[in-house]
Amino acid sequence: MTTLGAVFRPQLPPERLRSVARAADAAGLEELWLWEDCFLSSGLASTSAALAWTDRLRVGAGLLPAPLRNVALTAMEAATLHRMFPGRAMLAVGHGVQPWMGQAGARVESPMTLLREYLRALRTLLAGGRLTVDGRYVRLDDVALDWPPTAPAPVLAGGLGPRTLRLTGEAADGTVLDASFPAGGVRRACALMAEGRAAAGRTGPHPVTVYLHVATGPGAETRLRAEKDRMGHDAPGLGVRGDAHAVAEAVAELADAGATAVILQPTSDEPDPEGFVRFAAEQVRPLVPRPLPVPGR
Incomplete structure (x- = not known):
């Protein structure tokens, strides 16, 4: 069973988010994901606004670049969102694009060490723990949140390489x-994630969210090809263009491979972002098996 969502591309001006988020909410789309690409829009500011403008839509911020964000501040912001919008905020962190981190003066020698320390600290703080740690990058002295989330607040992460x-x-x-x-x-x-979970002795579900290049409507094939070229995504069979049935088939293929949520990613020059989220919710969603209810949502 698969959750379906869409991306609000940061190439759009921030003021456009309100109409897209409201269109997604009204159409019944489950998730809207926002990016924190340098040097476009703030991921958490945008997430907060989208949540405030909608009633039921879940909004994800990802990936938040760990080198740019002190972990205590991220924990404070995440906890605030989880308390104000229970069950609707989703936050994912990652290494950040290394050239961008260099531009911002935030590039670190060992991104892996930073992300490992960051994830452990962030999960501890959001779980209501008190933490003193003197790591290579994460250093906290007797830190605890006064207002931790009142319900579990999952911390997601993303990346590309096997490690x-x-x-x-x-x-x-x-x-x-x-x-x-x-x-x-x-x-x-998914096999690599399972190796990591086994090594850490972790059990239970591990949700996997996958973005999917999608182009529909006039000029879809040309726009999709240009988008993949811009992003350097050249794997065979990557992305889909066409009508709702074609997109639903691509979603099903990713779900069969292990995706628990598939997020439709329009091209950066998508001519109708509001129409795209309505297309996802009203035309693709009925063709995709719905996920089982999640307690608390």
């Missing part, structure tokens, strides 16, 4: 995969 994917299984509560992963890549990624 990072094992780490997401080891230290995160779920994994986000970008649109460069075809179905075979999702299977391999």
Whole structure:
């Protein structure tokens, strides 16, 4: 059973988010995901606004670049969102794009060490714990949140390489995969996550969110090809263009490979972002098996 969502691309001006989020909410779409790409829009500011403008839509921020964000501040912001909008905020962290981290003066020598320390600290703080740690990058002295979430607040992580994917299984509560992963890549990624979980002695479900390149309507084939070229995504069978049935088939293929949520990613030049989220909710959603209810949502 598969959760379906869509991406609000940060190439759109921030003021456009309100109409897209409201269109998604009104159409019954389950999730809207926002990115924190440098140097476009703030992931958490946008997430907060989208949640406030909607009633039932779940809103994800991912990936938040760990090098740019002190973990105590991220915990404070995440806890605030989880308390104000219970069950609707989703946050995922990652290494950040390394050239961008260099531009911002935040690049670290060992992104893997930082992400491991960051995930452990963030999960502890959001669980209501008090933490003193003197790591290579994460240093906290007797830190605890005065207002931790009142319900479990999963911390997701994303990445591309085998070591990072094992780490997401080891230290995160779920994994986000970008649109460069075809179905075979999702299977391999899930196997790596399972290795990390086994090494850490973790059991239970590990949700996997996968972005899917999608283009529909006039010029879809040209726009999709150009988008994949811009992003350097050239794996065979990657992305889908066409009508709702074609998109639903691609969603089903990713779900069979291990995706628990598939997030439709429009091209950066999508001519009708509001129409795209309505297309996802009203035309693709009925063709995709619905997920089982999640307690508390």
